[in-house]
Each structure stands twice: as C-alpha cells, then as structure tokens.
Amino acid sequence: MTRGQGVIIDIHGHYTTAPDPLGAWRDAQIAALGNPAQAPDPAGPAISDDQIRETIEAHQLRRMDERGIDVTVFSPRASFMAHHIGDFETSSVWARICNDLCHRVAELYPDRFALAAMLPQSPGADPATVVPELDRAVTELGAVAVNVNPDPSGGHWTAPPLTDRSWYPVWERLVDLDVPAMIHVSTSCNPAFHTTGAHYLNADTTAFMQLLQGDLFADFPGLRLVIPHGGGAVPYHWGRFRGLAQALGKPEPEEALLGNVFFDTCVYHQPGIDLLLDVIPHRSILFASEMIGAVRGIDPRTGHYFDDTRRYVENAGLCAESLAAIEEQNARRVFPRLDARLAAQGR
Numbered sequence: 001m002t003r004g005q006g007v008i009i010d011i012h013g014h015y016t017t018a019p020d021p022l023g024a025w026r027d028a029q030i031a032a033l034g035n036p037a038q039a040p041d042p043a044g045p046a047i048s049d050d051q052i053r054e055t056i057e058a059h060q061l062r063r064m065d066e067r068g069i070d071v072t073v074f075s076p077r078a079s080f081m082a083h084h085i086g087d088f089e090t091s092s093v094w095a096r097i098c099n100d101l102c103h104r105v106a107e108l109y110p111d112r113f114a115l116a117a118m119l120p121q122s123p124g125a126d127p128a129t130v131v132p133e134l135d136r137a138v139t140e141l142g143a144v145a146v147n148v149n150p151d152p153s154g155g156h157w158t159a160p161p162l163t164d165r166s167w168y169p170v171w172e173r174l175v176d177l178d179v180p181a182m183i184h185v186s187t188s189c190n191p192a193f194h195t196t197g198a199h200y201l202n203a204d205t206t207a208f209m210q211l212l213q214g215d216l217f218a219d220f221p222g223l224r225l226v227i228p229h230g231g232g233a234v235p236y237h238w239g240r241f242r243g244l245a246q247a248l249g250k251p252e253p254e255e256a257l258l259g260n261v262f263f264d265t266c267v268y269h270q271p272g273i274d275l276l277l278d279v280i281p282h283r284s285i286l287f288a289s290e291m292i293g294a295v296r297g298i299d300p301r302t303g304h305y306f307d308d309t310r311r312y313v314e315n316a317g318l319c320a321e322s323l324a325a326i327e328e329q330n331a332r333r334v335f336p337r338l339d340a341r342l343a344a345q346g347r
Helices: 020-031 049-057 060-067 088-108 127-139 165-177 195-213 238-247 270-279 309-314 320-334 336-344
Strands: 009-015 071-076 113-117 145-148 181-183 225-227 261-264
Touching: 009 088, 009 320, 020 088, 049 060, 049 088, 060 071, 071 088, 071 145, 071 336, 088 113, 088 127, 113 127, 127 145, 127 165, 181 195, 195 225, 195 238, 270 309, 309 320, 320 336
Parallel strands: 009 071, 071 113, 113 145, 145 181, 181 225, 225 261
Antiparallel strands: none
16 A cells, blocks of 8 residues: 555544443443433443543554554444434433543544544434534534434434424534534344444435435535445445436536535445445545444455455555545545644644
8 A cells, every 4th residue: 555645534433442331331321211210320430541541542543553544533332322212311411421431532642533423312302402412512522523313213214304404403503613414323223224234324325315305505505414334325326316316306416415425435345445436526535444343354355354444545546636635635624623623733
C-alpha cells in the first residue's frame, strides 16, 4: 500500500470493547423495567480511566496504529443503542451514559478519537425529543457527529420515513449546529432480520430510497447524512435507483442527493470497494472501517482482517487526489467540527 499524505480519518467507529461494567449496568436497567425501585444508579457505572485505556489500547488503538489510521470518529456501540427497549426515559439515561463514556475516550486520546453521539430515540416518541441530548453532546461534549436510527422499533419499521416533517426539528438543529448525522440502526428484535447481516444493510438501502422519494434537501440544503456500510445495496443497484428516480419524476440521484448524502467504505472485500469507487463520485465517499465491529475475523483468502478497509481503498488504483479526498479531505468537509478539532491540534 502507498499511504496518502495528510491525516487518515476513519469516520465510522464504535466502542464495541467498552469495559464490562457498562454492559452490567445496562442489564440491570433492563431487568428493572417496570420496577423503578430496582433501577441502577442513573449516574451510570463506575469505570476508571485505566479501564478505558486498557480496552482502547489493546483493541481499537492497536488496530489503528497497525493500519496507519490517525483519527477515528467514535460512537457508542450500535447494537447497544437498542432503542426498542423501554421508553424514552430509558433511552435518555442510557444515551447520556454511553455518550459520556465515549467523550471520555476522546478526552483521554484527543488526537486519536472524536465523539459521535447516539440519540435517545424510542418507538412512537416524537423525534424532537432527542434535541436536548443532541445539543448537550455537541455543545458540552464536543461531538462532531451523531447517529440517527431510522427504525427505533428494532426491525419492525414503525417510524415515519426520514423525509416526514416529524423529523424536521432534528434536521433543523443539525444544520444549525453544522453537524452531520450517520444513519445507523441498532439491534434487530425481529427474528426475520439478522442484525448485522440483514437489518443494517436493509436500513442503509431503505434510508437512501426514502431520501430519493422525498425532497428533504430542498428544505435543508445544508444537511449532511452519511449512509454507512458502503450504502447497502445502493451502489450495486445504482441503475435501479436511477430508473426509479426517473419513474417518480425525480432528478438523477447524483444531482439530487449526492451533495448531501455520503457513503462510507465499510465494505469488506476488494471487488465491493472497487464497485463503490467506480459507481459513486469520489467526492461523496468517506473512508471508514467500523473496525472491531460486525465482522471481526481474518479473511482466509487474503490473510488480512475483513475490516482492514484501508488496504482495499489503497489497492484500488486511485489517483493521489482521489485518495486524499476519500481518506481525509471529504471527512474534513462533511464534519467541520472535526476539521476544527484537527486544525486546533495543528493538523
């Protein structure tokens, strides 16, 4: 591989290796649903800085160093969001605890991690209820992005589409704060949909189709949304989406959406990355790996980790300009608060 110049930014990481007390606290919270007297301390679990260092340095940070990744945009574990459990208050307390923990990671390693916050969504709750935690995460914790779950029901899809006006307070606040959102579902409680093999990819594809059907960016031209996992089925079926846009009387998706919608490179084989880079304009692709996430093993065909996506990107024959855009410049443009954070560090 030939390393591009500048800062290598991975825009999609989760704290999948969080210290055990976090999971134990969540188990206790769930066990106490319906019996508030048994609820664990709402302040959250006791986790020391040393415990954080141990879990980060042995896992994410070690892999970042091995792969030459400088900075990761880091959010709570996606499957742990589990917005379908409990009610809004359940999610509100849980989101605060998880965001505070990832903030501590970014404070302990300010040159390596930047916070992306989860939101306290809940099935049937007005999306506007997440705005206070969004504000807190950005203005108090320094979050550079948030994750938005288009299906808080956990695989039953009871929420209105992302273009519905009920979402507008969220989009308006994101624009005001100049913060992008990654569209990312959580655990599936529907046995028909495996969480990472089906639900995640279904959601990526569904979100794009919702955006294609609507006119969200006419109302919010400054809104920036990242669809992870390479966009789900979208690049592979680009002709289908172009044809559907035509049938719906919509402009070409590249014209209507790809100034506001971005795909990441969490695609775990070389032909998939090659297709993504061939179909989607390079200005709309952001480097990411979601390392130590859904796919953690080593590919026996290559001898490398499936999620070592930088290897695929740098083996794709890109020109230096495109490589720098995907590995750094696009992220700095889409995540301006991350750019400001890096600039303050002299990078």
